[in-house]
Amino acid sequence: MIRKLLVGGAFAGLLTLGAGMTLRTANAQDPAGKQEQQATKTISGKVATIGNGGHSFSLEVSGENKNKMDFVVDKNTQVNGQVREGTAVTVQYQAMASGQNLAVSITAQA
Numbered sequence: 001m002i003r004k005l006l007v008g009g010a011f012a013g014l015l016t017l018g019a020g021m022t023l024r025t026a027n028a029q030d031p032a033g034k035q036e037q038q039a040t041k042t043i044s045g046k047v048a049t050i051g052n053g054g055h056s057f058s059l060e061v062s063g064e065n066k067n068k069m070d071f072v073v074d075k076n077t078q079v080n081g082q083v084r085e086g087t088a089v090t091v092q093y094q095a096m097a098s099g100q101n102l103a104v105s106i107t108a109q110a
Contacts, residue, residue: 081108
């Protein structure tokens with residue numbers, strides 16, 4: 001009888017410890033309880049300049065307001081087609097907290 005009580009108590013303790021560790025792990029990964037996802041925007045235009053060894057570029061935006069936008073490129077940026085200065089492209093990007101625009105994908109227009 002005592003053996004069953006001790007084994008049962010130890011098992012209950014392990015279950016409680018395991019549940020506590022699972023909750024702590026979930027909270028450590030996402031302390032707010034929700035995952036924040038950056039909004040992705042799309043813009044089209046012509047590549048005006050490519051700089052920083054291909055890690056940034058300026059885009060001459062199509063439309064009435066002929067302004068330029070600057071973008072940074074990282075290892076996760078997807079490039080579809082040949083992109084050079086003067087190439088018409090569509091860029092999907094995210095505004096970063098630093099104020100820079102991160103190019104998520106760049107697609108050359110045919």
